[in-house]
Amino acid sequence: MEIYDAIIIGSGQGGTPLAKKLAKAGWKTALVEKSYAGGTCVNVGCTPTKTMIASAKAIHTIGRAEEWGLKAELREIDIHAIIKRKSDVVELFRNSAQEGLEETDNLDLIWGQAAFRERNVIETKLRSGGTSLITASKVIISTGTKQDLPNIRGLENSGYLTSTTLMELKEIPRHLLIIGGxxxxxxxxxxxRRFGSEVTILNLGDRILEQEDIDISNEVRKLLELEGIKIICGADTKAVEREGNETNVWFTVGQEERSMSCSHVLVAAGRVPNSGDLNLASAGVATDEQGYLVVNEYLETSAEGIYAIGDVKGGPEFTHVAYNDHLILLRNxxxxxxxxxxxxxPYCMFIDPQLGRVGLTEAEARAKGLNIKVACIPMSRVARAIETGDERGLMKAVVDADTKQILGVAILGEEGGEVMSVLQMAMLGKIDYSAVRNMMFAHPLYAESLNNLFMEFDGDQA
Incomplete structure (x- = not known):
């Protein structure tokens, strides 16, 4: 049994940099990966989806060409070419991640399914055959999450799609019905929808994006419906059945029973942790009812010397959280x-226009009993938005009325995530809203309208 200083299970956006940095710090390190280097983000998450979203935005822009005084038309959408471009980008990122690991001294990359034999002993069923047995005083679990399959009658045998399999589909669905909001x-x-599909979204909740303020949720719904997307809220999907080239879906809205036929069903109703194959009980690692690993503020599990980073530990499931986890654990x-x-x-939802969010929502701040002020301006008051021809969305900020500290921000608009990040840095630096209101931004940036946003608190006219 080979002895290491650290074993990391999972080569995602937390596991990969952590393994490299520990190895460079002189720790003999092993990284166990069962599928591909780069984890969910690179292989089936952020990288492929945002690559395909870029193609969809180009289609949308061409469709609006006349608004900019251009005579242009879209001759054809080549889904094969879109998928190939996506796959090429994924392969580039994946290979780069793998090469970086393989070139790191003091680091062994082991391919296979890892599981605990005891607290600090990892047995791996090697992809090449056979098993590997290794041990270390420190074990870091970074196995992420996987698609959750809701308990819907007939769904399992209906030929449903996930976000992963849909991105490999070599046809554009005639009617894509999405379970989840x-x-x-x-x-x-x-x-x-931009590729040409009829799209229906069945959302179980009373509104989409229930974690956002109602005005943000409503604005997102409005802009999606303007593109022809049908959104049904309060829809509890009961059964799915494939019949020939059609899929029939039965659902209820309140007491009303409804049905709908479509060509394809996408299940996007959440994710569950990749923890079931790790044999955590033999290591004394506690999980919650959903299987997420329970960690303290130092990212240590209930078992001494065993840590968890990224989505597998629960909490906000974002790539950037996993990356920041690795920085924190490295320092620990x-x-x-x-x-x-x-x-x-922070986080950003990459619809078009983007929704960038950080800090408290208005509803969360009021629930805490904070003395707050709220400012909101439509993107139609943002000079850059008017000039570029996209006035959809709004800017919103929540501040502490007593200290003038910025508590939370939502930017729904072109480059909303980038504008949000400006205010995230202000929040981190404890810069109050009056300083942002009075600072000089380069003209004409989207961020320049943060002057106007924070003028709202003092009744100033922009």
Whole structure:
């Protein structure tokens, strides 16, 4: 049995850089990966979806060409070429990640399915055949999540699609019905609507994006419906059945029973942790009811010397959280000086226009009983949006009325994530809203209208 200083299970956006940095710090390190280097983000998540979303946006832009004084038309949508471009980008990123690992001294890359034999002993069923037995005083679990399959009668045998399999489909669905109303559902819904599919979204909740403020949720719904996407909220899907080239879906809305036929069904109703194959009980690692690993503020599990980073530990499931987890754990392991408390966790939903969010929503701030002020301006008041011809969306900020500190921001608009990041840095630096209101931005940026946004608090006219 080979002895290491650290074993990392999973080569995603947390596991890969952590393995390389520990190895470079002199730790003899093993990284176990069962499929591809790069994890969910590179292979089936962020990289492929955002690549295909770029194609969908180009289609949408060509369709609006006359608004910019251009006579242009879209001759054909080549889904094969779109998928090939996506696959080429994924392969580029994946190979780069793998080469970086293979070229790192003091680091062994092991391909196979890992499981605990005991607390610090990992047995791997090697992809090449046979098994490997290794041990280390520190084990880091970074196995991420996988598609959740809701308990719907007939779904398992209906030929349903996931976000992964849909991106490999060599045809454009005539009618894509999506079960779910979260980030994945909305991004894929808009993408395939722009590719030419009829799109229906069945959302179980009373509104899409229930974690957002109502005005943000309503604005997102409005812009999606303007593109012809049908959204049904309060829809509880009961049964799915494939019949020939059609799929029949039965669902209820309140007490009303409804049905709909479509050509394809996409399941986008959440994800579950990749923890079931790890034999965690033999290591004494506790999980919650859903299988997420329970960690403390130092990312340590209930078992001494075993840590978890990224989606598998629950909490906000974003690539950038996994990456930041690795930075925190690296500092813990090398210097014992960093923890996860009080992190600002931003995110961006890549519909078009983007929704960038960080900090508290208005509803969360009011639920905490905070004395707040709220400002909101439509993108039709943003000079850059008017000039570029896309006035969809809005800017919204929540501030503490007493301290003037920025508590939360939502930017729904072109480059919304980039504008949000400006205010994230202001929040991290404890820069109050009056400083942002009065600072000089380059003209004419989207960020320049943050002057106007924060003028709203003082009744100033932009």
């Amino acid at each position: 979260g980030y994945i559902a909305l991004e894929f819904g808009q993408m395939y 392991l090398l210097h014992a000086e960093k923890q996860t408390t009080d992190r600002l966790v």
